[in-house]
Amino acid sequence: MPKATRVVIVGGGVGGITLAKKLNTAGLTVTLITPTEYVEWAPGVLRSLVKPAEADRPMAPSVTACVKHATVVRGKATSVSSTEVVVAGPEGHVSCSYDILVIATGGRYAHSSTSCFKSPDNAMLFQERVTQVQAKAAELAAANSVTIVGGGVAGIELACEICENFPQKKVTLVSKGEIGGMLHPKVKKQVVAKLTKTPSLTLRANTLVSPDAELPADLQADQVYWTTGFTPNTEFLQGGPFAAALERGLVKVDRSTLVVDGTTNVFAIGDIITPGLMEAPFNSGYVTQQESLKLAKNVVAMAEGKPLKPMGKAAMKRGALISLGSTSGAGHFDNTVLPQCIVTAMKSKDLFRKKSVKAFQS
Ligand SMILES: Cc1cc2nc3c(=O)[nH]c(=O)nc-3n(C[C@H](O)[C@H](O)[C@H](O)COP(=O)(O)OP(=O)(O)OC[C@H]3O[C@@H](n4cnc5c(N)ncnc54)[C@H](O)[C@@H]3O)c2cc1C
Numbered sequence: 001m002p003k004a005t006r007v008v009i010v011g012g013g014v015g016g017i018t019l020a021k022k023l024n025t026a027g028l029t030v031t032l033i034t035p036t037e038y039v040e041w042a043p044g045v046l047r048s049l050v051k052p053a054e055a056d057r058p059m060a061p062s063v064t065a066c067v068k069h070a071t072v073v074r075g076k077a078t079s080v081s082s083t084e085v086v087v088a089g090p091e092g093h094v095s096c097s098y099d100i101l102v103i104a105t106g107g108r109y110a111h112s113s114t115s116c117f118k119s120p121d122n123a124m125l126f127q128e129r130v131t132q133v134q135a136k137a138a139e140l141a142a143a144n145s146v147t148i149v150g151g152g153v154a155g156i157e158l159a160c161e162i163c164e165n166f167p168q169k170k171v172t173l174v175s176k177g178e179i180g181g182m183l184h185p186k187v188k189k190q191v192v193a194k195l196t197k198t199p200s201l202t203l204r205a206n207t208l209v210s211p212d213a214e215l216p217a218d219l220q221a222d223q224v225y226w227t228t229g230f231t232p233n234t235e236f237l238q239g240g241p242f243a244a245a246l247e248r249g250l251v252k253v254d255r256s257t258l259v260v261d262g263t264t265n266v267f268a269i270g271d272i273i274t275p276g277l278m279e280a281p282f283n284s285g286y287v288t289q290q291e292s293l294k295l296a297k298n299v300v301a302m303a304e305g306k307p308l309k310p311m312g313k314a315a316m317k318r319g320a321l322i323s324l325g326s327t328s329g330a331g332h333f334d335n336t337v338l339p340q341c342i343v344t345a346m347k348s349k350d351l352f353r354k355k356s357v358k359a360f361q362s
Helices: 014-022 040-049 126-143 152-166 186-194 286-304 339-349 353-361
Strands: 003-011 028-034 070-075 076-080 084-089 093-095 100-103 108-111 145-149 169-176 200-202 223-224 231-232 264-266 319-323 331-335
Touching: 003 014, 003 093, 003 286, 014 028, 014 286, 014 353, 028 286, 040 152, 040 319, 040 353, 070 084, 100 286, 145 152, 152 169, 152 186, 152 319, 186 200, 186 319, 186 331, 264 286, 319 339, 331 339
Parallel strands: 003 028, 003 100, 028 070, 100 264, 145 169, 145 223, 169 200
Antiparallel strands: 076 084, 084 093, 108 231, 319 331
16 A cells, blocks of 8 residues: 655644645645644634633634544644654654645734734643633723724724724824725725724824834823734744745745745645735635635645646635724725625624634534
């Protein structure tokens, strides 16, 4: 009997889990490396900050239960060679040998005020994570004034969640350029219209501030959140055989197959691939899910020595759905602007929490 092809996936978020679930194929042994006991739908976490009783809603408590046919290695990849990944985890250091490698480690917010918005290092267990998010929610609840720096999707969504749930708090949203400047022009107009109509919210566009300097007096607040500085989790690739494929921390891939530049058996997917999450054409959890399903077919094709198929148009679609609290939203798919009521029903009401966790667990 021929030896099974060893597929190692690094990162158990949207891309890694979707792919691992789909690779339930004879002839493959699949290993998923991920630091946390749980799987989290990152876009749902902002609502946990204003509704702490729902802190477990964007989470599937057990990664092992989500990917039953794969071996889960708990820990963080610390380095990669052309044949194995070294992982630091609760059991110490272990090595995972691969024939095919998939990198799906996503990104994080660089600043300590927001780093826990995306699965942070110090909450590896499900209950620890719930407690951590609830503690962050308590800090917010106690604040009378809030400044959010960053006029991108996360900053806008956070401002709207806070204003809707705590209308008595004074909230200021600061952006170095336009608020929502990266959005489709019509969507940006809808978003800014909603923000401008929110009485407790002050908008400060074209205002440059730095986390390394004190904020001007009029921007100081009880709580300051920096939603800037989204950082790809790719440090473990530096100094290794794929370092040449890194550009500003992002991994350069062939967009049609997701094969990492300069390699023949390494793929990358999700927020870590160029052009990057906050740059058009936008990446997203939705696109990552769709591309993971297509990537699964190419991983199998590679294992069988067959040619890879292009991702195709459907998977390449780009869009942005912005929740503006739970009762309003705005968004587009490619150049089609969606009716706001559709975005509200699709995203804002639940932030895809139930749907996404169900998909992780199905
Ligand atoms: C506020 C906000 C709102 C959003 N709204 C939406 C939305 O409405 N719709 C949408 O489609 N998308 C949305 N997104 C984007 C979406 O969350 C991401 O595009 C998606 O999570 C990317 O998936 P990923 O697999 O690349 O990364 P992630 O889902 O972040 O997963 C990365 C995984 O890798 C793990 N990891 C990190 N480092 C290592 C390491 N060294 N070794 C092993 N594992 C590691 C992490 O712990 C994590 O489990 C939003 C994002 C934010 C921040």
